[in-house]
Amino acid sequence: LLEQVRPFGREEAMETLQRNLEGDGAVAAAFGDLEAFKAPVAAASVGQVYRARYKGRDVAVKVQRPDVREQVTLDLFVIRRLASLGSNVPIERYANQFRSLFELIDRAAPPFIEELDYEREAANQRRFAELISGCELVAGTAV
Structure with missing residues (x-):
């Protein structure tokens, strides 16, 4: 992004x-x-x-x-396909916390999809505003 x-x-x-x-x-x-x-x-x-x-x-x-959701979905599909080509690469050399490139991609994909959900973002902003409502040092946005 x-x-x-x-x-x-x-x-x-x-x-x-x-x-x-x-x-x-x-x-x-x-x-x-x-x-x-x-x-x-x-x-x-x-x-x-x-x-x-x-x-x-x-x-x-x-x-x-326009069409960003479709583009992100296609990009993630292509990344997964490329990962299948690289499935023989010893991923542990690069990221010990992941067992495979697929696991790495599957963990990384949800934030990209969540970025496209503006209603979820609005709900998160409302929740944040609730949580900080008594704090004078921090201001949240009204949604």
Whole structure:
């Protein structure tokens, strides 16, 4: 996964938002000013982030790159296939905690898939905010 990559197009972002918010006009209804979606404030390999207003509050809107889930799944499949070619490599020389390249890949894959689940990320952020609610030194984001 990479940070600071080129953003994908506004049209693709709007299509993704419309699809996920269920319908034409849903983005305008939710956020009002569509100028917020003119350019992202950050872009990475999985998606990009826009600054917008929702119900009178400043929010960050994450939009997943089109087809990124399929691409990550395909990449992991290819890595597993390559691992099968290298199954005779003595993995213990490189990572004593893994019995095979397959085990290494199978342990490494879930975080890549979890990175694509924005609802899970939102739930984790809400839980974090609950856990630190009494702490004045740390602030969590509202989701």
